[in-house]
Amino acid sequence: MASKEANRTPPRARRELGGRAPPRDKYSVLLPTYNERENLPLIVWLLVKSFSESGINYEIIIIDDGSPDGTRDVAEQLEKIYGSDKIVSHVNIFLFHQLRFCRGKMRKKQCLHSVCLSRN
Numbered sequence: 044m045a046s047k048e049a050n051r052t053p054p055r056a057r058r059e060l061g062g063r064a065p066p067r068d069k070y071s072v073l074l075p076t077y078n079e080r081e082n083l084p085l086i087v088w089l090l091v092k093s094f095s096e097s098g099i100n101y102e103i104i105i106i107d108d109g110s111p112d113g114t115r116d117v118a119e120q121l122e123k124i125y126g127s128d129k130i131v132s133h134v135n136i137f138l139f140h141q142l143r144f145c146r147g148k149m150r151k152k153q154c155l156h157s158v159c160l161s162r163n
Contacts, residue, residue: 069100076118077108083117091125105132 072090076083087103094101105118118132 067100069102070094072101072103073106074103075106075108076110076114078110078112078114080110080112080114080117083114084121087121087125087130091129101129103130105130107132 074086079086083105087105090101090103105121107115107118115132118130122130122132124130
């Protein structure tokens with residue numbers, strides 16, 4: 044009995060003050076695309092499946108660079124299928140400008156294409 048109680052997490056550690064559950068971190072995936080009409084549904088499905096099975100709170104931001112093959116149309120369809128709270132599509136916007144659309148947290152020393160960003 045004593046060992047069971049020793050392993051229990053104190054209630055305060057499990058909940059914030061006021062009895063609410065602590066907020067979950069949200070992960071933002073920036074997905075730059077160009078002529079990826081055929082590949083985009085698969086990569087988005089794989090990401091959604093992995094995050095959902097892991098119970099991770101996420102969003103996928105699709106950044107299309109003006110693809111002439113209809114990538115943007117596919118991105119918009121995926122946004123309708125999975126919901127705009129999970130899939131967000133933008134066109135012709137510089138990658139780092141997209142960071143302002145991220146709702147997830149970015150911690151120090153997380154790197155994107157060898158450029159370290161710092162945002163709290």
